[in-house]
Amino acid sequence: MKRYITGGIAGFLIATAASAHAADVVSLVGKTIQGAFPIQIDGKPLDAPAIVVDGTSYLPVRAFGEATGYDVSFDADLGIALKKKEAPAPQPQPSPAAPATPPAAQAPGDIKAGYKAISTVILSRDGEKLKKSSGKFDIIQVNGAQYVSLITLSSFYTVSWREPLVELSLDGQTVTRVPTGTAYSKGSGAFTYDGAIYVNLSQLGLEATVSGDTLVLTEQ
Structure with missing residues (x-):
């Protein structure tokens, strides 16, 4: 031993x-x-x-x-x-599954993608609801701007045609004048789309909130 x-x-x-x-x-x-x-x-x-x-x-x-x-x-x-000792050879790893293709982002200036039909519009000023209107209205939100048609605004504003401009007044005071027949461009005050004139809400000092098919217009 x-x-x-x-x-x-x-x-x-x-x-x-x-x-x-x-x-x-x-x-x-x-x-x-x-x-x-x-x-x-x-x-x-x-x-x-x-x-x-x-x-x-x-x-x-x-x-x-x-x-x-x-x-x-x-x-x-x-x-x-x-x-x-030799380090073990790295084992091949399975290829990760290809990620699902994300939905295509809205292209800048895509008016059609930013369009939404509205059935009720409410105008609120100074924190008070002034008027509510029901019908066939619409809003277009594109490139960070909000546009509503003259038909939508005519529920609250007086619309006067003075070619080549359209005048919008409220309580007898002119609020803004916008051109007719112009094509859309980023940040434009108004443009014509599908036979209707759309006005940038910033021209009226308004901003829009959409809930379902209801549009609420309030002062900025």
Whole structure:
């Protein structure tokens, strides 16, 4: 049993002091193990303990090598060899599923996409509801601007045709004049679409809130 232990010292231990020459290793044969101590690497204990011989600590080669990423081999002629383990080849990952195609964004100036039919319009000024009207009305919201047709506004404003302009008045006071027959352009005060004239609500100092098929016009 003693012979087995001393042979294990020579073949499977690394001195924690200075590097040992072959003659030094041979000189350990027959030495008495003075103590054994547990080993921790980065807080993880090894299965095999370190031993102390003549005041020098020796580590178990195989346990130490495998814990630090080395393959350990033994050859009767060459001795013990440690070789850094090769990192495993990366495994191919499945291709992620193609994302669903998002709905096409509204193109700038897309009047048709910004159109909404309205059946009820309410005009509110100074926080008070002035008038409510029902019928076939509409609003177009495009490029951050809101436009309503003259038919919608005629429920509350007096509309006077003065070619090439249309005048809108409220309580006998002219509020704005807009041109007729003009095409849409971003930020325009008015334009003609599908045979109707649409007026930018900012021309009237109004803004719109749409809830279902109800349109509420309030002062900005």
